[in-house]
Amino acid sequence: MDTFITTNRESFGHKFAKENPHMLQRIFGTNDLTPFWLADMDFPVAQPITQELQRLVNRGVYAYEFNADEVYRAIATWNKERHQLSLKPENFIQVSGVLTGIALLVRELSDPGEGVLIQPPVYHQFAQIIKTANRKIVKNPLKLVNGTYQMDFDDLEQKLQTENVKIILLCNPHNPVGRVWKTEELQQLVEIANRYQVTIISDEIHSDIIYSGHRFNSLMSLDKHLQHISLIGSPAKTFGMQSIANGYIYIPDDDTRKTIKSVVASMYLNHGNALTTFATIAAYRKGQEWVNDLVSYLEKTLAWITSYLKSELPMVKMYPVEGTYQVWLDFRETGLNQKTLADLVVKQAKLGLTPGNWFAKENALFMRMNIASPLPKVQQAFQQLGLVWSQTSDLL
Missing domain, CATH: 3.90.1150.10 (Aspartate Aminotransferase, domain 1)
Known part of the structure; x- marks a missing residue:
């Protein structure tokens, strides 16, 4: 303490x-x-992160490394132990950061001019990503009900019917309002999105900072419609590693994952930094x-x-x-x-x-x-x- x-x-x-x-x-x-x-x-x-970084510095050799599989196993184990969430290591894709991952998915899973829906008030970089990708920002504002922010599902469905929305950007937990979405809320969101064949990108970077009386529910914990869902995460917020952390994308659908992997590889975005890689492994294995x-x-x-x-x-x-x-x-x-x-x-x-x-x-x-x-x-x-x-x- x-x-x-x-x-x-x-x-x-x-x-x-x-x-x-x-x-x-x-x-x-x-x-x-x-x-x-x-x-x-x-x-x-x-301390385990600092010790691992110090070990690498003291080693004095910074040759090429390849440890992606070990990173993915560490992330999967962390999610299993902390959130009872079963993730397959082979479904991960490493990227340089969460925003990189979101920007990549938006560009690959939609076309210019199509709608990407956000739920304001929400992390301001979402709108910037959509704008710079030449997609249309579609807003589904959260509503305040008895002092608690809730999703407006009626408005959501109306927007999906009329605004040519191809992607929903979900923030879970939500930044800035601090909501941790309940399973039933996520189920309703997914059911509506599935009716209109809309993909959900779930930014779950804050998923480890959850307070008493609440439980984090990943979109990946739902047992259906996962072919239309991608998860974005990173140890950055959890461990204070903003300047040395990569991000990761988790995609259950084989075809979508193959497409994104190909794009990432073609742009050489999947080459991890050794300091980042080993710090991430140390964080997830020893930081509980x-x-x-x-x-x-x-x-x-x-x-x-x-x-x-x-x-x-x-x-x-x-x-x-x-x-x-x-x-x-x-x-x-x-x-x-x-x-x-x-x-x-x-x-x-x-x-x-x-x-x-x-x-x-x-x-x-x-x-x-x-x-x-x-x-x-x-x-x-x-x-x-x-x-x-x-x-x-x-x-x-």
């Missing part, structure tokens, strides 16, 4: 992307703030206890945030977080407009939270916050926000 309490990555003497002053200036108009916007962790990786401790630590952080908002900032709503280390904050009840809210959070409280309109233009009065930081740092951020609000509310 001490790993998650004592870390201060600013002391490393290196500006990571999240703290990069030029990037902060471009996004927020200032670099005088504490950043919580990018979805990576402030904690050092698990570390991830369990991480989730426990994040749950304590969530409990503190919930209590603080209730007592000190009741007008700021945080929807139930079932998975991921993001919280989705709703500022609509503050009565502030978008510009005033941004000024309060960024310029006065000096916090860099992800603007809600990155995920959907309708969510300009929302913000996403990454809480994978030491609790004292998160506490200070909310206390700064509370202090600024107490001073501002007197003037409203």
Whole structure:
């Protein structure tokens, strides 16, 4: 647990992307703030990963390696032990990252001008991938029902009927709202998609960060219609390996997998980096206890945030977080407009939270916050926000 309490990555003497002053200036108009916007962790990786990387460095030889099969076995074993999910190692395809995998699948499983459906508010890079592939963005917004985000299946079916949709991009667990989709929700989604012969690409990169009372349900856990489903994953979010992790695609359908494998091979995208390969194997084989401790630590952080908002900032709503280390904050009840809210959070409280309109233009009065930081740092951020609000509310 001490790993998650004592870390201060600013002391490393290196500006990571999240703290990069030029990037902060471009996004927020200032670099005088504490950043919580990018979805990576402030904690050092698990010791087995560090030890494996150090072993490779000490070895001093970086000749060609081939360990794809071992990586796939490690991923399959992890999913079996953690999620009771049976995946066949031979059905994996290695790619350089999750976004690479999604972009590749979108381009190969649809044609220019055809529709790709997303469920906003959702990870903003989905729309960018669709746009740059010259496909049509089709939106099936999530709906808020009694304080919980749900899929709008009536709207989904209507969009599949009328918008020439060929692919659904599913985010499970959902970024930024933190939903972990239930089996019955996934079954209904797949049944509707199957009626219209629509492929589902399921981004499951956050699948290991699941909180008490919830269980991750992979789309691959369903026992039918798997010929229209592809899974995307990576150890990046789970283990804080964003700069050294590859991604993987899992495709049960033989014909689809053969097609994608051929494209990946033709572009030489399946050549793994040795450091990445061995770090991934170490993470999945020896990182279980570390991830369990991480989730426990994040749950304590969530409990503190919930209590603080209730007592000190009741007008700021945080929807139930079932998975991921993001919280989705709703500022609509503050009565502030978008510009005033941004000024309060960024310029006065000096916090860099992800603007809600990155995920959907309708969510300009929302913000996403990454809480994978030491609790004292998160506490200070909310206390700064509370202090600024107490001073501002007197003037409203």
